[in-house]
Amino acid sequence: MYFESFEALLNMSGHGVYVWSSLAVTLAAMLWLVIAPLFKQRALLQEVNRDIQRQQDRELAAKTASLSDSHEESN
Amino acid sequence: MSWLSDKFSSTLSGGPSKESPSWQWFYRLGSPRWFYQRSGQWLPWLSLVALLVLATGLVWGLAFAPEDAKQGNSFRIIYIHVPAAFLAQSGYFIMAIAGAIGLIWKMKMSYMVMKAAAPIGAVLTFIALFTGAVWGKPTWGAYWVWDARITSMLILLFLYAGVMALQYAYHSVDAASRASAILALVGTVNIPIINKSVDWWYTLHQPATIKLTSAPSMHMDMFMPLLVMIVGFYLFYAVALILHTRNEILRRERKTSWVRELVTAKAGG
Numbered sequence A: 001m002y003f004e005s006f007e008a009l010l011n012m013s014g015h016g017v018y019v020w021s022s023l024a025v026t027l028a029a030m031l032w033l034v035i036a037p038l039f040k041q042r043a044l045l046q047e048v049n050r051d052i053q054r055q056q057d058r059e060l061a062a063k064t065a066s067l068s069d070s071h072e073e074s075n
Numbered sequence B: 001m002s003w004l005s006d007k008f009s010s011t012l013s014g015g016p017s018k019e020s021p022s023w024q025w026f027y028r029l030g031s032p033r034w035f036y037q038r039s040g041q042w043l044p045w046l047s048l049v050a051l052l053v054l055a056t057g058l059v060w061g062l063a064f065a066p067e068d069a070k071q072g073n074s075f076r077i078i079y080i081h082v083p084a085a086f087l088a089q090s091g092y093f094i095m096a097i098a099g100a101i102g103l104i105w106k107m108k109m110s111y112m113v114m115k116a117a118a119p120i121g122a123v124l125t126f127i128a129l130f131t132g133a134v135w136g137k138p139t140w141g142a143y144w145v146w147d148a149r150i151t152s153m154l155i156l157l158f159l160y161a162g163v164m165a166l167q168y169a170y171h172s173v174d175a176a177s178r179a180s181a182i183l184a185l186v187g188t189v190n191i192p193i194i195n196k197s198v199d200w201w202y203t204l205h206q207p208a209t210i211k212l213t214s215a216p217s218m219h220m221d222m223f224m225p226l227l228v229m230i231v232g233f234y235l236f237y238a239v240a241l242i243l244h245t246r247n248e249i250l251r252r253e254r255k256t257s258w259v260r261e262l263v264t265a266k267a268g269g
Helices: A006-014 A016-074 B002-012 B021-029 B032-064 B073-105 B108-140 B148-167 B173-187 B190-200 B220-252 B257-268
Strands: none
Touching: A006 A016, A006 B073, A016 B032, A016 B073, A016 B108, A016 B220, A016 B257, B021 B032, B032 B073, B032 B108, B032 B220, B073 B108, B073 B148, B073 B173, B073 B190, B073 B220, B108 B148, B108 B173, B108 B220, B148 B173, B148 B190
């Protein structure tokens, strides 16, 4: 290591504040760039799943409705 | 004449055309489904490599590289500032080229890449501006100066924001894509201005450290970690672009059968 101690690395002869704050903001921004789309992907897949469920419910309702209709006709 | 009838029958039956197999990769790349499935396989490996390269470059640059004779340790900001600024500009080219391909070949996949590239480029431009400002304080005595390099980078940020805003300015996805692509292409004028700003005007910003045409103006012990960081940022950019593009594919193809099959397969397994 270039620095003599961990404290010297943190302090960087007075420039530590600038270097470490730059790093913190950069890492936060970069993490946001990869984590936000992962959450978004989950939401999108759940939305598709809800669409499928809704369609299946509608189909089932239509089927039972037509079944009960034919039942009434036979009476 | 059997070869002729074979040819006709295959054309009439509508089978896969064997005209240009060398172009198949281009058509495959144009298929959102193919891209979604393949990129899902690439992502874990690409992310791992990006993480390892970035971690190596950061530790090397921040803890092991020697300090600058004039700037002291504040120069270490270069290891995030320069790669971010590099990718902010490369990313703009990627976005503009994707837009051009979309305009010329009406390739939807290409428009999706263009849309995905805009927020990533904007964040990288912000990182370059922010780290530059923080670096400016101990070096120039000011966080911000209206210097040609800094101003042209700020214009780059506005161009990215413009491309993002245009995506939501139209009801029709096609019209939004075309308008964004045209703005992206017109905005490429700004890239050589950013590059040359330190030569054309008398700027406070230091001239380029790395040039393709000559040896780097810094010692190898300082330059090697910078090179590693630039490679790391490129890898990170690829990961981010793939992630954002995959979401755009899902958003636009959510009514298609392949996306539905994907979701039911996941829910069932």
